[in-house]
Amino acid sequence: MAPSLRACSSAGRSGSSSEKMAIGENIQLLVDRPDGTYCFRLHRDRVYYVSEKLLKVATSVPRDSLVALGTCFGKFTKTQKFRLSVTALDFLAPYAKYKVWVKPGSEQSFLYGNHVLKSGLGRITENTAQYQGVVVYSMADVPLGFGVAAKSTQDCRKVDPMAIVVFHQADVGEYVRSEDTLT
Amino acid sequence: MGRKLDPARKEKRGPGRKARKQRGAEVELARFLPPEAEPGRRKLSSHGRRRAAKRRRVAGEEPRGGRQPGVKEQVSPLKKILPQKVVAQLPRGQSGFSDGNSKWLTPVKAKKIQSEDNNVELSSDGEEEESIWEMEEEEDGSSEEMVDDYGASSSEEEELLPIEKAALKQKSDRGGLSEDDSEEEEVAEEASRQKKGQKEEESVDLQLNLDVDEQFRLPTDEQIEKETAEPLDLHIIHQRIKGNMEVLQNFGVKREEGRTRQEYLALLRRDMAAYYSYSDFLLKKLMDIFPLPELINFLEANEVPRPVTIRTNTLKTRRRDLAQALINRGVNLDPLGKWSKTGLVIYDSSVPIGATPEYLAGHYMLQGASSLLPVMALAPQENERILDMCCAPGGKTSYIAQLMKNTGMILANDSNAERLRSVVGNLHRLGVTNAVVSNCDGRQFPKVLGGFDRVLLDAPCSGTGVISKDPAVKTSKDEKDILRCAHLQKELILSAIDSVNAASETGGYIVYCTCSITVEENEWVVDYALKKRNVRLVATGLNFGKEGFTRFKDRRFHPSLKSTRRFYPHTHNMDGFFIAKFKKFSNAIPKAQKDEEPAVEAASPLPVPDTIVEPQSKKKKLEGSKVAKGQKKPQSALKKRRSLQAQHRPVKAGRPSPRMLCARVPTRKKSRMNQNEQ
Numbered sequence: 001m002a003p004s005l006r007a008c009s010s011a012g013r014s015g016s017s018s019e020k021m022a023i024g025e026n027i028q029l030l031v032d033r034p035d036g037t038y039c040f041r042l043h044r045d046r047v048y049y050v051s052e053k054l055l056k057v058a059t060s061v062p063r064d065s066l067v068a069l070g071t072c073f074g075k076f077t078k079t080q081k082f083r084l085s086v087t088a089l090d091f092l093a094p095y096a097k098y099k100v101w102v103k104p105g106s107e108q109s110f111l112y113g114n115h116v117l118k119s120g121l122g123r124i125t126e127n128t129a130q131y132q133g134v135v136v137y138s139m140a141d142v143p144l145g146f147g148v149a150a151k152s153t154q155d156c157r158k159v160d161p162m163a164i165v166v167f168h169q170a171d172v173g174e175y176v177r178s179e180d181t182l183t
Numbered sequence: 184m185g186r187k188l189d190p191a192r193k194e195k196r197g198p199g200r201k202a203r204k205q206r207g208a209e210v211e212l213a214r215f216l217p218p219e220a221e222p223g224r225r226k227l228s229s230h231g232r233r234r235a236a237k238r239r240r241v242a243g244e245e246p247r248g249g250r251q252p253g254v255k256e257q258v259s260p261l262k263k264i265l266p267q268k269v270v271a272q273l274p275r276g277q278s279g280f281s282d283g284n285s286k287w288l289t290p291v292k293a294k295k296i297q298s299e300d301n302n303v304e305l306s307s308d309g310e311e312e313e314s315i316w317e318m319e320e321e322e323d324g325s326s327e328e329m330v331d332d333y334g335a336s337s338s339e340e341e342e343l344l345p346i347e348k349a350a351l352k353q354k355s356d357r358g359g360l361s362e363d364d365s366e367e368e369e370v371a372e373e374a375s376r377q378k379k380g381q382k383e384e385e386s387v388d389l390q391l392n393l394d395v396d397e398q399f400r401l402p403t404d405e406q407i408e409k410e411t412a413e414p415l416d417l418h419i420i421h422q423r424i425k426g427n428m429e430v431l432q433n434f435g436v437k438r439e440e441g442r443t444r445q446e447y448l449a450l451l452r453r454d455m456a457a458y459y460s461y462s463d464f465l466l467k468k469l470m471d472i473f474p475l476p477e478l479i480n481f482l483e484a485n486e487v488p489r490p491v492t493i494r495t496n497t498l499k500t501r502r503r504d505l506a507q508a509l510i511n512r513g514v515n516l517d518p519l520g521k522w523s524k525t526g527l528v529i530y531d532s533s534v535p536i537g538a539t540p541e542y543l544a545g546h547y548m549l550q551g552a553s554s555l556l557p558v559m560a561l562a563p564q565e566n567e568r569i570l571d572m573c574c575a576p577g578g579k580t581s582y583i584a585q586l587m588k589n590t591g592m593i594l595a596n597d598s599n600a601e602r603l604r605s606v607v608g609n610l611h612r613l614g615v616t617n618a619v620v621s622n623c624d625g626r627q628f629p630k631v632l633g634g635f636d637r638v639l640l641d642a643p644c645s646g647t648g649v650i651s652k653d654p655a656v657k658t659s660k661d662e663k664d665i666l667r668c669a670h671l672q673k674e675l676i677l678s679a680i681d682s683v684n685a686a687s688e689t690g691g692y693i694v695y696c697t698c699s700i701t702v703e704e705n706e707w708v709v710d711y712a713l714k715k716r717n718v719r720l721v722a723t724g725l726n727f728g729k730e731g732f733t734r735f736k737d738r739r740f741h742p743s744l745k746s747t748r749r750f751y752p753h754t755h756n757m758d759g760f761f762i763a764k765f766k767k768f769s770n771a772i773p774k775a776q777k778d779e780e781p782a783v784e785a786a787s788p789l790p791v792p793d794t795i796v797e798p799q800s801k802k803k804k805l806e807g808s809k810v811a812k813g814q815k816k817p818q819s820a821l822k823k824r825r826s827l828q829a830q831h832r833p834v835k836a837g838r839p840s841p842r843m844l845c846a847r848v849p850t851r852k853k854s855r856m857n858q859n860e861q
Contacts, residue, residue, distance in 0.1 A: 050616075051616075054592055057594070057619060058619045061594075061619065061623070061631060062623070062631070064622075065621045065622045066620075066621055066622075067603050067606075067621060067622050068607045068618075068619070070619075071611060071616055072611065087611040087612075090545075090614050107540065111543065172540075172543040172544055172612075173543055175612045176542075176543065179604060180604050182607055182608045
């Protein structure tokens with residue numbers, strides 16, 4: 001049981017992904033929550049975010065039969081890169097430092113997996129750097145997914161309407177489109 | 184400042200917006216009404232007939248005199264509303280107007296006939312007048328009952344409009360008479376008989392009477408052979424089913440001589456199997472459960488899908504807000520009913536319900552109405568440990584999580600790894616954080632992990648309650664399938680019961696539910712559990728639904744099965760379902776022999792839950808020795824204790840005085856007295 005459920009330290013995760021991650025150094029807020037300590041656990045190359053109570057129970061389930069616990073945050077690819085999954089959206093969205101709002105017309109397009117164009121951009125947080133991880137919202141402040149800013153905020157103002165401003169990384173449409181690959 | 188509403192003063196309203204757009208019933212009626220007997224006179228409505236009768240009556244009396252001369256003649260009284268309604272005030276026998284306008288104020292009836300004769304297009308005007316007249320009539324006689332000129336009150340038997348009579352005639356022409364139709368026709372016949380002036384219709388109705396009385400005959404063997412050779416004629420089969428049901432309802436009277444009830448039933452089964460495409464086996468089972476008229480309703484209900492329902496995810500939104508958001512997207516919906524605070528029923532929608540941004544954000548879950556019921560019966564509390572043994576696709580699990588507000592722990596288990604993917608997806612989408620998903624066989628359960636507060640077992644079943652979703656069930660299930668399901672369900676329910684901790688402060692409940700309506704999978708399994716384990720049935724908390732059977736054919740079940748609930752598609756408009764709620768009152772497992780008393784003691788509270796609970800039979804001996812205070816003790820253990828204590832006493836008594844080794848109490852006292860003396 002022990003080798004497969006390894007504790008992932010914050011340091012390990014913040015290697016390549018935390019700067020790209022929209023929440024930066026706010027991981028500590030996720031770990032020490034008022035209703036108990038939460039931790040990240042690795043199970044079959046996926047990282048799960050669970051409370052310690054839940055973890056204790058999950059240890060008695062045989063390793064091969066355990067499918068998921070708590071919330072899956074993402075997985076490690078074969079080349080050990082960490083890919084954040086959309087299932088982490090609810091937890092990361094409140095801590096997001098850089099946000100992008102999308103107009104209602106191109107909301108559907110983003111949910112289909114397309115990038116966000118300048119014509120669909122509603123608002124963007126000030127001084128977003130280029131290639132910064134962002135959380136994409138709809139105009140009604142409903143989180144839609146994650147992305148990477150293709151242009152900094154200043155550049156966004158100058159660029160033409162058909163240019164891409166946010167690269168798509170994960171969106172809630174995946175719950176329907178790729179249900180099988182979530183686990 | 185505003186206009187005050189004066190209820191006594193009725194506002195007169197003109198023809199509505201749509202009155203002009205319709206070409207009028209006369210145009211439609213002209214197409215298929217029989218030609219008039221008298222070509223000169225048009226067929227009048229009830230209203231028209233009354234006025235005609237009045238006119239005749241007035242014409243018979245002496246003409247009115249004393250009209251004031253010199254009243255200005257005005258043209259086109261068509262558009263004018265009659266100024267005075269003085270019918271009530273008139274002396275008997277006089278017509279509508281008694282003022283001096285009689286010269287120019289002709290009865291609208293004459294004009295109306297004229298207009299109808301001229302062109303059909305004026306019928307809209309005629310309708311306007313009609314409506315005006317009707318209003319006036321109401322105002323005239325609104326206080327009293329509308330009395331027909333023939334003496335019959337209009338509030339009695341419905342008078343058939345010409346279109347209704349034509350419809351009746353069409354029905355009789357078609358020839359297929361059902362029970363209901365014949366009843367309606369009988370009522371209609373009585374109504375028509377009461378009205379005079381419609382005698383030409385009665386002959387048609389009498390003919391209908393003769394058709395109904397025709398005897399339903401079982402087809403002869405030659406007919407059956409012919410039918411099997413030809414392609415099925417569903418219409419004939421449908422008629423035969425109806426006729427057969429009629430006979431069976433009233434068998435003593437309507438039977439054919441020399442034919443048994445079994446033959447009628449066999450024919451009915453064959454016909455229903457052909458018409459609704461069921462296997463004979465399944466029909467036999469259904470006929471045992473339902474009485475005949477209800478059976479037809481059940482079969483009909485299975486042909487139609489149930490309404491789409493969704494459940495609001497209260498972890499992320501409220502029902503009111505979700506309803507508002509969906510209505511803005513163009514969805515037509517309604518709250519599900521008084522019994523549910525989170526359900527919504529979708530009537531129709533311009534966007535796909537399974538793909539709205541609200542769905543993707545996890546604000547609701549597509550779920551059948553009947554699936555809400557077992558979780559409501561389970562009533563999970565916050566900070567409990569719950570096991571959902573057969574959780575796919577995760578609707579009930581997520582409902583449990585939302586009722587617990589993401590506290591406590593849910594173990595969501597399913598034996599099918601592929602269906603578990605949808606469980607994980609749904610749980611993540613809906614924001615459930617207190618769930619652990621596992622892929623074990625449900626029968627392994629207390630071994631894997633036990634000591635739960637509540638267990639929900641939505642057992643795999645034959646699916647006879649959800650035929651409307653999956654019509655393949657009609658033909659694919661047979662005796663072996665149902666018995667196999669029942670066997671699996673019995674094993675699962677025992678595992679479920681063993682996984683619950685009876686001594687839990689807030690829990691100790693097991694809910695067993697299936698989406699099937701057969702007795703083998705429902706009442707039989709529940710009865711089996713009652714016999715094999717220390718559980719009893721309790722009320723489910725659902726105040727609607729049919730009670731479960733306490734006896735069925737030759738089997739007799741425990742009377743407490745009345746607290747279980749059955750739901751049917753034709754009575755409740757939700758999928759067929761069965762729900763039973765157990766309370767476990769002891770953790771011990773009763774032995775198989777009947778003469779041994781089942782252990783009544785409650786177990787001491789289990790240690791910290793993460794240790795695996797040992798099989799219950801071994802624990803019994805341990806429990807016997809450590810007896811906690813305030814718990815019931817069985818007779819045998821009490822006796823053991825007393826005998827133990829009796830042995831202990833002499834040792835204790837011996838301590839104060841080493842000389843005294845007798846076990847009896849009086850000697851002890853004696854020894855003390857001796858001591859005191861000394």
